[in-house]
Amino acid sequence: MENTAAVKVFSKDWFRTHGAALAGYGGVLFCIVFFSITTPLFGESIWSASKLSTLISDVIVLAILSVGAVFVYSLGSMDISIGKQVGLYATIIVAVTNSTGSLILGILICLVIAVFIGIVNGATGELLHIHSVVSSLVFMMVLGGISTLIYNNMGSRNVALKSFDHHIFKNVWLMVIVLVVEVLIVTFLFNYTKFGKNARAIGANPVAAEQSGINLVKYKVIAYVIMGVFVVVAAIFQMGYTGSASDSTGTGFEMNVMVALILGGMPLSGGMKSRVSCAVLGSFTFSLLNVGLPMIGIPVNTVNLIKAIIFIIVVLITCRKSRGVLPR
Amino acid sequence: MAHEVIFEAKHMHKAFGPTIALKDVDIQICRGEIRGLIGENGSGKSTIMSIAAGMQPATSGEMIYKGQPWHPKSMVDSQHQGISMILQEANTIPHVTVAQNLFAGQEQDFSKGGLINMSKMYKRADELLKKFGITNIRGRDPIDRLTFEDRKLIEIVRCVTDDTEILVVDETTTALSHEGREILYKLIHKMTEQDNKAVVFVSHDMDEILEQCTDLTVLRDGDIIGHLTREEMDAPDAVQKIRLMMVGREIGEKYFREDFTPSHQEEVALELQNISFGPIKDFSLQLRKGEIVGMGGLSGCGMHEIGKAAYGLEKLEKGQVLRNGKPIKSCLQAIESGIGYISKNRDLEAIILDAPIQTNIVLPSLTALTKGGFIRPKDEKKLSDAQIGAFRIKCGSGKQYVNTLSGGNKQKVSFAKWTAKGSDVIVMDCPTRGVDIGVKQAMYALIEEMKKEGKAILMISEELSELIGMSDRLIIMKDFEVTAQLERSKDLKQTDIIEYMI
Numbered sequence: 007m008e009n010t011a012a013v014k015v016f017s018k019d020w021f022r023t024h025g026a027a028l029a030g031y032g033g034v035l036f037c038i039v040f041f042s043i044t045t046p047l048f049g050e051s052i053w054s055a056s057k058l059s060t061l062i063s064d065v066i067v068l069a070i071l072s073v074g075a076v077f078v079y080s081l082g083s084m085d086i087s088i089g090k091q092v093g094l095y096a097t098i099i100v101a102v103t104n105s106t107g108s109l110i111l112g113i114l115i116c117l118v119i120a121v122f123i124g125i126v127n128g129a130t131g132e133l134l135h136i137h138s139v140v141s142s143l144v145f146m147m148v149l150g151g152i153s154t155l156i157y158n159n160m161g162s163r164n165v166a167l168k169s170f171d172h173h174i175f176k177n178v179w180l181m182v183i184v185l186v187v188e189v190l191i192v193t194f195l196f197n198y199t200k201f202g203k204n205a206r207a208i209g210a211n212p213v214a215a216e217q218s219g220i221n222l223v224k225y226k227v228i229a230y231v232i233m234g235v236f237v238v239v240a241a242i243f244q245m246g247y248t249g250s251a252s253d254s255t256g257t258g259f260e261m262n263v264m265v266a267l268i269l270g271g272m273p274l275s276g277g278m279k280s281r282v283s284c285a286v287l288g289s290f291t292f293s294l295l296n297v298g299l300p301m302i303g304i305p306v307n308t309v310n311l312i313k314a315i316i317f318i319i320v321v322l323i324t325c326r327k328s329r330g331v332l333p334r
Numbered sequence: 335m336a337h338e339v340i341f342e343a344k345h346m347h348k349a350f351g352p353t354i355a356l357k358d359v360d361i362q363i364c365r366g367e368i369r370g371l372i373g374e375n376g377s378g379k380s381t382i383m384s385i386a387a388g389m390q391p392a393t394s395g396e397m398i399y400k401g402q403p404w405h406p407k408s409m410v411d412s413q414h415q416g417i418s419m420i421l422q423e424a425n426t427i428p429h430v431t432v433a434q435n436l437f438a439g440q441e442q443d444f445s446k447g448g449l450i451n452m453s454k455m456y457k458r459a460d461e462l463l464k465k466f467g468i469t470n471i472r473g474r475d476p477i478d479r480l481t482f483e484d485r486k487l488i489e490i491v492r493c494v495t496d497d498t499e500i501l502v503v504d505e506t507t508t509a510l511s512h513e514g515r516e517i518l519y520k521l522i523h524k525m526t527e528q529d530n531k532a533v534v535f536v537s538h539d540m541d542e543i544l545e546q547c548t549d550l551t552v553l554r555d556g557d558i559i560g561h562l563t564r565e566e567m568d569a570p571d572a573v574q575k576i577r578l579m580m581v582g583r584e585i586g587e588k589y590f591r592e593d594f595t596p597s598h599q600e601e602v603a604l605e606l607q608n609i610s611f612g613p614i615k616d617f618s619l620q621l622r623k624g625e626i627v628g629m630g631g632l633s634g635c636g637m638h639e640i641g642k643a644a645y646g647l648e649k650l651e652k653g654q655v656l657r658n659g660k661p662i663k664s665c666l667q668a669i670e671s672g673i674g675y676i677s678k679n680r681d682l683e684a685i686i687l688d689a690p691i692q693t694n695i696v697l698p699s700l701t702a703l704t705k706g707g708f709i710r711p712k713d714e715k716k717l718s719d720a721q722i723g724a725f726r727i728k729c730g731s732g733k734q735y736v737n738t739l740s741g742g743n744k745q746k747v748s749f750a751k752w753t754a755k756g757s758d759v760i761v762m763d764c765p766t767r768g769v770d771i772g773v774k775q776a777m778y779a780l781i782e783e784m785k786k787e788g789k790a791i792l793m794i795s796e797e798l799s800e801l802i803g804m805s806d807r808l809i810i811m812k813d814f815e816v817t818a819q820l821e822r823s824k825d826l827k828q829t830d831i832i833e834y835m836i
Contacts, residue, residue: 198708200700207697211686217647217677218697218751219669278689 026279029323030271030287033316037291041298048302057297059178063247065293066181067092067240071259072266072285073185073192074236077202077229079267082209082276083138085127085230087145088237088263091120092256094149095241097156100165100251109170116241120234128227138226146260157253164252175246184243188236193282195232205229209276265313266292269320337364340532341386341404341417341500346395348381348556350738353730355381357556358395363500366526368533370547372540373580374770375742376728378556379536380422383502387419388412400499410439416499420506422741422768426477426485433459433473436492466491467517482679483511483633490518494525501525504536505741508767508796511633519546538580538770540573552579581772589775590803591782596822598625598806603790604673604759609643609653613814616653619644621759621790626781628805629794631835636814638678641763641794644668645675657759669698674752678763678794684748685736692718692732694747698755721750726776741768749777753784760784761792766800778804798828810834 045052052061071088078085095116102112123145131138157163174180196202204225207215216222240259245251264274270288273279295316299309341363348356356378363369371379385392386399388406397404399417406412409419426435433455437444444455459473468491471484480488486509494501501522507515522533526548537543543550550562559579566572604621614636621627629637642648644655646668655662657671665675677683685694695718696703703709703717718732725746729739736747745768752760765781766774781791781804795801801808810818810831818834820826 194708198711200704200709203693203697203700203709207686207689207693210688211682213683214686215697217645217665217675217683219666219701220697221666278686278693 025323026271026273026284027281028271029320030269030284033269033291033320034287034294037294037298041294041301045298045301050301052294052298052301057301061293061297062178062181063176064296065289066185067244068259068262068266068292069185069286069289070188070236070240070243071263072270072289073188073282074233074240075263075267076192076196076272076280076282076285077205078233079272079274080196080202080205080209080276080280081138081226081229082274083131083226083229084260084264084274085142085233086139086260087123087127087142087149088233089256089259089261090146090149090153091123091234091237092241092244092259093251093253094153094256095120095238096245096251096255097153097165099242099245100167100249101156103170104165104168107169113238113242116238117235120238121231124230124232124234125227128230129223132223132226138230153253163254164250166248166250170249172246172249175243181243184239188239189282189286192232192236196282201225201228201232206276206278206280209280210278262292265317269317271320337366339363340365340400342398343382343386344396344398346382346385346397347393348378348385348390349393353728353734353738354556356385356392359553359556359558361551361558363532363534365530365532367549368522368526368535368547370543370550371534371536371553372538372543372550372576373553373559374538374772375768376555376740377553377580377770379538379553380504380740381556382553383419383504383534383536386412386500387417387502389419413493414497416497417502418493418495418498418500419502419504420486420490420493422505422509425489428478430477431456431473432463432471432475432477432480432488435477435488436462436473438492462491466494467520481511481634483509483514486510487514487517490521494521498525498531500532500534502534502536505538505768507537507539507542508764522546540576540771544572550576552576554580554582577771580770588779590778590800594822594824596806599623599788603657604644604792605656606640606644607653607656609655610651611643611648612639614639614643615814617816618653619792619809621792623758623788623790624785625807626785626791626793626805628801628808629792629811630796630798630801630808630831631811633796635811635835637794637809637811638763640811641675641761641792644761644792645673647675669755669757672756672758674698674755674757674760676748676752676760676762676765678767680744680748680767685744685751687735687737687744689736690733691722691727691729691736691739691747694736695721695732695750695754698751702755717754718750721754724753724780725750726773742770742773745769746773749780753780757789759790759792761794763794764796765793766795766797774800798831802826802828802831812836 041052050057075085098116099109099112102115103109127138127141127145130136130141204215204220207220208222208225212222244255266288267284268274268288269291270284272284272288295313296309299312300306304312339362343359343361346356346359359382361382371382373379384390386397388409388411406415427438436459437455441450444451456473463471463473468487471480477485477488486506503518503522507518510518525531526533535543535547544567548564550567552559599622601623602620603623606617606619608616608618610616617640619627629640631637639648643650646655646662646665657673660671662668662671681687692714696714699717700709703713715732722729722732727743727746729743736744749765766777769777784791793801793804806822808820809816812835
């Protein structure tokens with residue numbers, strides 16, 4: 007049979023397949039162009055060395071979390087305990103380092119907890135037939151409670167590293183290298199191994215995935231464990247930036263991750279259209295807005311409002327379903 | 335006959351990316367006719383009516399409905415204006431009642447002060463079901479408790495209202511039970527003969543078309559090849575003539591297996607030992623290498639459940655499924671030990687619609703494709719392209735999404751998964767459902783080839799002709815019990831079998 011030309015660029019079919027990617031790349035490009043032009047008019051350019059390093063330190067924790075969360079979101083699941091996890095891990099690392107002098111020991115303890123939480127979050131959904139958000143909600147409350155207890159017992163609302171020099175974690179180059187390495191690892195696992203392929207298949211159609219021989223419990227657990235490891239990495243940078251942790255460390259991070267992924271064009275239902283680039287693009291869009299908006303004279307307390315408006319626009323573009331319910 | 339034209343399409347053209355589904359097609363539908371649309375998979379027969387019913391827009395061309403230009407915005411819009419379409423695949427809303435499905439989108443009619451009067455809705459649902467002659471389903475039944483076949487009936491009841499002017503039935507009968515079909519036939523004859531409405535019947539079941547339709551249009555590769563009137567359909571050589579029009583070449587004599595002696599190797603490939611679960615009690619079956627065992631019966635007789643059990647999907651109360659001496663308790667174990675399963679519920683269980691063809695085909699083979707810790711995209715493409723070629727799946731490339739394929743081509747994808755995996759035992763539940771003659775012929779040849787390679791095949795089917803044509807041994811079930819076991823023979827006739835089924 008004969009073929010015509012490929013799908014026309016910007017046609018309706020093209021939008022259906024590439025709409026989300028367009029929103030992801032378009033959002034970050036728009037922010038870059040917009041702030042490149044506007045910020046010099048208000049004095050300092052966003053590309054000055056100091057602002058650029060502010061941007062990187064702002065983006066690093068969110069980007070590490072979002073890229074790590076790609077696996078879980080591709081399942082069509084989400085984890086709302088990661089904010090509390092970051093807070094608790096940061097606290098543990100500071101406390102253990104202060105009492106034993108070993109940073110590594112603190113990190114190892116956090117990894118063990120993260121893997122445990124990952125296994126529980128990944129497995130309960132499938133074994134007990136509840137949505138995995140529910141078990142992560144339980145962890146959110148439990149971990150929050152533990153944090154409160156710790157800080158109550160200490161009688162203070164924050165702890166700081168005493169002897170350890172945390173300035174290494176403020177090095178912008180280290181941040182960039184860690185992020186690049188993470189993106190490479192996750193991209194490899196997500197696109198070129200069974201872990202990623204199976205996770206996307208589960209997100210797209212769990213019944214067909216299972217009938218094709220995918221062990222749902224195993225691959226969901228793997229997805230959550232991968233994320234847990236990167237939550238620990240993020241907690242290290244979160245703690246390292248100030249050299250301290252407090253009872254509010256990590257608050258709201260789980261929602262920031264969700265917003266960043268959606269801004270990057272990640273479908274919340276998961277499946278085949280999930281991409282690692284969504285996490286990177288979305289995190290940078292998010293941070294560009296954070297850093298850029300105050301620079302063009304927008305008061306810090308209205309920045310969230312503007313982010314919300316942009317978020318709504320992106321959601322309307324990417325998450326809308328055109329089909330309605332068929333009436334009788 | 336000078337019937338009033340109710341719908342007309344002029345120069346209708348539709349392309350899915352590089353694939354052309356319809357080439358500049360003109361068609362007229364008149365009141366009072368049951369128009370059959372017949373053609374192979376991907377011939378465009380469903381596409382024409384899905385455009386008319388507002389499911390998707392045409393790439394170019396115009397439509398006229400009741401004398402006015404017709405631009406349906408959606409299927410909802412089209413249904414309000416009187417063109418309703420019953421789709422091939424299950425389309426009910428899960429987890430709610432039958433009545434809620436029937437009146438989805440019309441809840442206002444039953445609500446008072448923001449509350450829905452459910453008992454009123456159930457009552458209306460019962461009346462409606464009765465009007466359609468459905469007596470075994472009630473409005474308050476949860477939809478999940480209905481069988482696949484009964485859910486299809488609910489869709490029909492939902493689609494057809496007094497305002498329906500054109501009813502499009504798209505390959506629906508293959509998904510209906512025997513009684514369901516009778517209800518549908520009665521309905522379409524009433525609509526056309528008494529109410530002077532139009533029915534478009536999309537199918538490739540030739541017998542059904544010849545029996546039910548008043549007019550027939552044959553399509554091939556997106557073109558209309560010809561029209562047949564009722565008189566022409568009654569001609570003695572009509573079947574050959576239509577087949578030739580559909581396929582475009584003589585398909586030859588060979589269709590089913592040509593040998594009539596049952597044969598198999600000695601080694602047992604799969605054994606079901608006295609399994610009991612749900613209503614099925616003490617069922618046993620030995621499937622040997624190189625053997626095709628056919629299972630037939632009315633849907634609801636338990637044969638589909640046996641297929642699921644053989645694949646480890648059912649929880650057994652007693653007995654066990656053995657493969658190479660080891661019990662199979664889950665579908666993961668089944669796949670690891672070389673069993674493949676093609677589900678009857680294709681779009682929900684057998685394939686991932688929202689994924690490329692290649693992803694679907696390689697999915698069970700990912701472990702085998704992993705080399706040195708990762709999967710080379712080149713290897714995936716090679717495996718998938720080989721299957722796309724072998725099955726002649728009609729697509730631009732393996733990257734095309736499965737939801738853009740026609741029904742038969744989707745079925746080929748779900749078949750290709752297991753040939754790519756190289757499974758030794760394949761359980762097929764209605765393997766040729768929604769597949770047309772040309773492809774069926776190829777699939778039968780493929781199944782025979784598998785048999786020669788020593789693969790064991792359990793073929794569950796509602797089509798007696800293919801069961802007789804392909805099986806070495808035939809098991810007939812009725813009400814969850816085996817009523818007959820028949821050996822392959824030249825003298826086996828459909829009429830001999832039916833008495834064991836009903």
